[in-house]
Amino acid sequence: MAAMRRPVSLIGAPTDIGASVRGAGMGPDALRVAGLLEALRASKLEVVDRGNLAGPPNPWQPPHNGTRHLPEVVAWNWAVYTAVDQALSDGHVPLLMGGDHSLALGSISAVARHCRASGRQLRVVWLDAHTDINTESISPSGNLHGMPVSCLLGHGPRDLVGWSGEPAAITPEQIDFVGIRSVDADEKQAIRQLGLQVFDMRHIDEHGMRTTMAEVLQDVHDDTHLHVSFDLDCLDPLDAPGVGTGVRGGPTYREMQLCMEMIADTGRLASLDVVEINPALDVRNRTAELAVDFVLSLFGASTLQR
16 A cells, blocks of 8 residues: 555646536635645645646637647646656656546646656546547537547547657556446447447446446556546536536445545555536535545545455
């Protein structure tokens, strides 16, 4: 469990630049108001809050050549990339507080570059209602928070691929999706063509979260760098109303707690995104408070010592 005792760097990215609705830019401060820093410190972790990154405002323009706000998304992701890279170089666990899920491009690209330099095997667990593997040619909206995975796999807009130093930051074998229940028709075809490992809600319903996560984590080993990209819309909106693209039928609170606890049990968590919290749509900051609960579980909090 030594990997989980490293200092944690909180990195705020207050933007909804890639999203379909306004409000996710308030997510980092919602997590602070919910007591994320204090809760992590109460768990005996060393925590550094590096504040909020700066980037261009959201121009709220229509799509151009299949994407919305591409230059602004590039700028925000470079800021994220630089901050995550610095945290990893300092030996910290970077915890990106979004912001929308397009920011995972910069975060995971920096992690992938770090893993190659250090000889570690990167694994990404993508907790989301959506697979986010649209491209500019198939996206119905042009919103870039629906495209970060395709960019990481090397199939997105030219300005958003190759950031890790390789044509693709990750391979299809390095990412597992959990909680999926909303997939566009063209995305379904891409999933089949790429051979992606998707554990949708039917799989969880039929096999349970315990078996699902055992499958996801079965080949995690001592040299694995485990990155969790946690979109709060993975949860059912009855539990987490403060998200921009909520989809009914997500994991329950207890199912998600088990998911997080099993990830923590590996001792390999080394970087984390917490994104798509939208306080403008929330009820008394409930979604950010849930996020704090789940982050604590990821870092090893449990009812009993195990």
